[in-house]
Amino acid sequence: MGEGRIVKALSGYYYVENENGIFQCRGRGNFRKRKITPLVGDWVEFEAENRTDGYVLEVHDRKNELVRPPISNVEQAILVFSTDEPSFSPILLDKFLVHVEANHIEPIICLSKIDLLSDTEEIKRYEDIYRNLGYEVINTSIYLQETIESLRPYLVQKVSVFAGQSGVGKSSLLNALNPNLNLETNEISKSLGRGKHTTRHVELIPIDGGGYVADTPGFSSLDFQGMEVEDLSMYFPEMRTRINDCKFRGCMHINEPKCAVRDAVQSGDIAEHRYDNYKQFLDEIKSQKRRY
Structure with a gap:
């Protein structure tokens, strides 16, 4: 054996x-x-x-596991989000971050296709928001070798999963990191605005210097099955640090008086889009609980 x-x-x-x-x-x-x-x-x-x-x-026994993509014992997640084709999606990024946080996996935000970027100001604003929350944010383009090299040190001696919406360039990035892989890639559908699924299975790929990266099937949605409404705010770092400042224990940060989280949103210390996404995720979890 x-x-x-x-x-x-x-x-x-x-x-x-x-x-x-x-x-x-x-x-x-x-x-x-x-x-x-x-x-x-x-x-x-x-x-x-x-x-x-x-x-x-x-x-x-597993340290952690993800349902979609189906993989276990992951140390970090490279969340690949394109700046264009398809357009950057803050709500989908936040959904990925919540799932990664819930599974105790270190997230790294990788903004791809920066060579296509025309409106740098908006993307820079989002970069600043997520960096201020403590997340690593890396800019990449398969046509700019220096950006590929900036990603490489993060992967050494780690088990990393590459995940993100279809068509954002996960397989292209992996091919740029290791041209011998020859992973299948595909163009963005102009009519649908998203990529075709090119990765059909999950596979750990060894990289130079030790470690593995996983190319995973692309997808455009995640559910919150198994997640409790009471735990959701713990997966938002800016809320997690303020929970003890709320007047009521178990505050859901919706209508409760003297809520430190809502006060921080009003003062601009918590990004409004992050709070809006939190409320939407909360509704999705409640809706799922009713269905099951």
Whole structure:
């Protein structure tokens, strides 16, 4: 029996890597009964007679896991958002940040396609807001090699997931980091304003200097399944630091008197778009709870 990490899952097979190489495995045991599905990133126990005929027997405890993309034991998330084609979406970025914060994953905001940017003032305003919240913000373009090199040090010795809306250039960025990958990319649909899905599965890709990056299927929406309304403000750093200043314990920052969060919005210390997104996410969570 050996131990390794699942680096790819495709068509019912799990590709497990350890110091002896990569082994193609199927799942075996009582995973279905225990409602456990092996994920890319899992550390597992497996047995294999050869490189193409193995079985995953046990999944070790996970540090974290994401549902979409389906991956576990991630250390940081590179959230790729284009400045144009498709247009920058603050609400989608905030939704990604909430999910990453909830899973205790370090987020890095990567603004792609800066070579297409015409209105630098608006993007600069957003950059300042998120940097002031403590988030790393990196500007990139596959046509500006110095921007690609500025991203590379963040990836070394880490397990990083590249995630973001379809068409923002995740696969193109990975190809620029490692031209040998030849990951499939596609043009933005002019009629829909979004990209076609080019990544069909999740895979951990080794990078120079050690570490892995995951290219993941693109998607344009996230749900809040499993998230509680009482916890949402904890995933907004600017709210988290003010919770103890609210008059009422368990303040939801909507209609309660002497709410430190709403006071900070009114004074401009909390960005209005962030607070508006918080309220929308709160409504989405409540709506989901009613449905289930």
